[in-house]
Amino acid sequence: MRPTHANSRESLQPPGARATAAWPSPPEPLVYAPAPGLPQVVYADPWLVVVDKPSGLLSVPGRRPEHHDSALLRLQQAYGPLWVVHRLDMDTSGLIAYARSREAARQLGRQFERRTIRKAYEALVWGQPASPTGVIALPLRLDWPHRPRQCIDAVAGKPSVTHYAQLGDARVLPPVPAPALDTSLPEHLRKPFSRLRLTPVTGRSHQLRVHLSAIGLPILGDRFYGRTEDEGTGIGRLMLHARVLELQHPDDGRWLRMEASPAF
Numbered sequence: 001m002r003p004t005h006a007n008s009r010e011s012l013q014p015p016g017a018r019a020t021a022a023w024p025s026p027p028e029p030l031v032y033a034p035a036p037g038l039p040q041v042v043y044a045d046p047w048l049v050v051v052d053k054p055s056g057l058l059s060v061p062g063r064r065p066e067h068h069d070s071a072l073l074r075l076q077q078a079y080g081p082l083w084v085v086h087r088l089d090m091d092t093s094g095l096i097a098y099a100r101s102r103e104a105a106r107q108l109g110r111q112f113e114r115r116t117i118r119k120a121y122e123a124l125v126w127g128q129p130a131s132p133t134g135v136i137a138l139p140l141r142l143d144w145p146h147r148p149r150q151c152i153d154a155v156a157g158k159p160s161v162t163h164y165a166q167l168g169d170a171r172v173l174p175p176v177p178a179p180a181l182d183t184s185l186p187e188h189l190r191k192p193f194s195r196l197r198l199t200p201v202t203g204r205s206h207q208l209r210v211h212l213s214a215i216g217l218p219i220l221g222d223r224f225y226g227r228t229e230d231e232g233t234g235i236g237r238l239m240l241h242a243r244v245l246e247l248q249h250p251d252d253g254r255w256l257r258m259e260a261s262p263a264f
Helices: 071-079 102-114 207-214
Strands: 004-006 009-012 040-044 048-053 093-099 118-126 133-137 140-142 150-152 161-166 193-200 240-248 255-259
Touching: 040 255, 048 071, 071 093, 093 102, 102 240, 118 207, 133 207, 150 207, 161 207, 193 207
Parallel strands: 009 133, 093 240
Antiparallel strands: 004 009, 040 048, 048 093, 118 193, 118 240, 133 161, 140 150, 161 193, 240 255
16 A cells, blocks of 8 residues: 655555555563553642653553553552543553543543544654655554454544654664664664654554554554564664643643653
8 A cells, every 4th residue: 555645745545445454473472560660740730640651561450460550550559549531552651641530530531532632742663754744544443353453444443543744864773772772783683763753633542553554664662563673673662652742721721731752
């Protein structure tokens, strides 16, 4: 499937018939061992708390007892009862908000439903986009036999839209210091990569990861949708970070803008 171009913007539209991407085979089960400690608090008041969640930590408890540890439970030990209003993938780092009352949760939930909350992510991807800015519009659904992976499906998938913009030129040097990436890699493994700013219009599970992989720009360290490209690099995490979160305060309606820079 080839993207089309218009006014220097790249747009990838849903195909006319059912289609699913051929992702790598499912990865081996992950041993869940998140780093200890409370996530860094970026903002807190009596209505909400916003933290910079590290990669490798679940946003909420998983189904299995060994996946019970999460940002939510750690924060509840410090802040008392919290309500979930949105989530980040375990592998994704960055800003996530929790409500501190039912009313605050209702107010924030309405903003997510109406898509008035503004989010921006930053990612390192293998390769370079054909156009410096663009829109990816590919419908997604759960890949049930390989859950939690998602897949592209023009018939049964839900509409999903992502805007992207390239930040700077593509590079061929290792993007982060060891141990996250081995700086002694031989020349043939020093693959070009680009830094992108991502703005999702919709909020489907794994949306950014699937959309980028589908157009040939898998995110570095993506064990679900880009593992082939990572072979031999020593990358230790998904290079995807929720950098900006803008929302209206659930009490007085004023706009709050939070930002946390990625570790990569």
